[in-house]
Amino acid sequence: MLTILVTNPKGGCGKSTLATNLAGAFALSGFETVLADCDRQKSSLTWIKQRPEKYPPITGLDWTKKIGKVPGGTRRLVVDAPAAVRRGAVRELVQTADVILIPVLPSLFDEATTRRFLRVLDKLKPIRNNKRAVALVGNRIRVRTTASRHLEDFLAGLNQDVVSLIRDTQLYPTASAGGLSIFDMAPSRAERYTEEWRPLLRFISNVAFQKDR
Template identity: 30%
Template sequence: MIVALLNQKGGVGKTTLALNLAGEWARQGKRVTLIDADPQGSALDWSQQRSREGLARSFGVVGLARDTLHREAPELARDVDHVVIDGPPRVAALMRSALLAADLVLIPVQPSPLDGWAAAEMLALVTEARIYRPELAARFVLNRCGARTVLARETAETLADHDPPVLASTIGQRIAFAAAAQSGRLVSELDDNTPATREIAALADEIDRLGIGRAAR
């Protein structure tokens, strides 16, 4: 399965989710490759920091910030169980290529009206991609939210009426994510029994339960 994390709005936590999702699947014994399709190269920077810290590689990280991604990603997917794409913000050609490569698009949004408005542009691109890939699946995922806040609840309720729908799993605003990233680690490597680790595990499991595969290719 190729999962692309995409949103034209920057700062929604795509890279953090992409890295920790890839790490969770690798922790389950699955073969995983992460594609850094963001010209900023944050996932590649994380991988290099991990090497400097002398940490073992749990999954491969490949830089492919180019608009041939839809041709190259399926080739990489032949040898692994999951490909995770950390997508670019506001690079139209790259975004379209990532959409054509993906089996599932995850659209991270924060509990904010501004994020909801920005997501409208992303949904237009998903609709366009479905002309060529009608089987393309998409889901919102609430990220960096306080689960008990009124705003988070209202955002989830608003997105529940949308196509695509929102996933039940939410990711909180937690210091653990930043602390892990600084040293090239994943939240599960800091402590495998924290809220952050459990939230990522729940998200990975929910994605797996969607049953989206490569049969359509």
Template identity: 55%
Template structure:
């Protein structure tokens, strides 16, 4: 089983959007997919509950109190981590993961928090010895804005692979409200935005 941890100590950086879209991408590709929600707000589990019966199936796991052993026979496990993780929690989740996906928004506050989180990650042996892959994702970018330019400068110096930059669009909140993702929809406009995810999916596939 390939396990993807979506994490950052900064709240509101799009972890749940990233986690649910990765889970949907795996499910629509025919993978037996689990989505574990570690956050007590249970936003990912709410998304799973809203998911239509005719959408590609996936299973939600409530890990908000304790981490549990995933069911056998699963192909992909996506873990949606809460903000403000303590060091012990980071260690436990990183131990489970094959890939750590770290979203960051174009904001000075997010950049500062992301740097602190990366510093914590780099203290862990699996990260320091390059035994765990870290994929940094620029999230909710609006092209040709000063904030996007500043984020690009920040990402160039993070010391980890910046896999992709995901553009902002109303499609994300619209699909979240119905338990869907861009991978569940068709159409040219959706396809254009879905292309932002291909480098991340390819990176994860290489790790697997």
């Protein structure tokens, strides 16, 4: 089993969007996929409840109170972390993870929070010893805007892997309203956006390959 933790203490940075679309991509690829929701808003669990039966199934777990057991046979576990997560909870979640993904918006406040959070992560033993793969994802990018160019410069200066830059589009709320990921949508509508996820999915696949060796 490979566990992907999606985390950033800044609320509203797109953690649930990243988590649900990753889960959708894994399920569509044939992996037994579980999505654990740690956030009190339970956005990911609400998304799963909306998911039509004809699409690849995703199992939802309520981890809002504590980390629970994972069903046998799970190949991909995506963990949607809460905002404003306590340091002790960060440590516990990091212990469960193989991959840690940090979504960042083109915003001064998001950048400051991300910088502080990376300092917290760097103090944790699994991170210091390179036992966990950590990567950043630029989220809700608006092409050719000053804010997005500034975000790209900010990410480039952090000495961390930046695995994907995900553009802002109404396809995400449209898909999520029906319990879908953009990978479940018709290629004629979504392909140019799903392509932006390929570097991120390759990054995760490489971690899985190294773990299985």
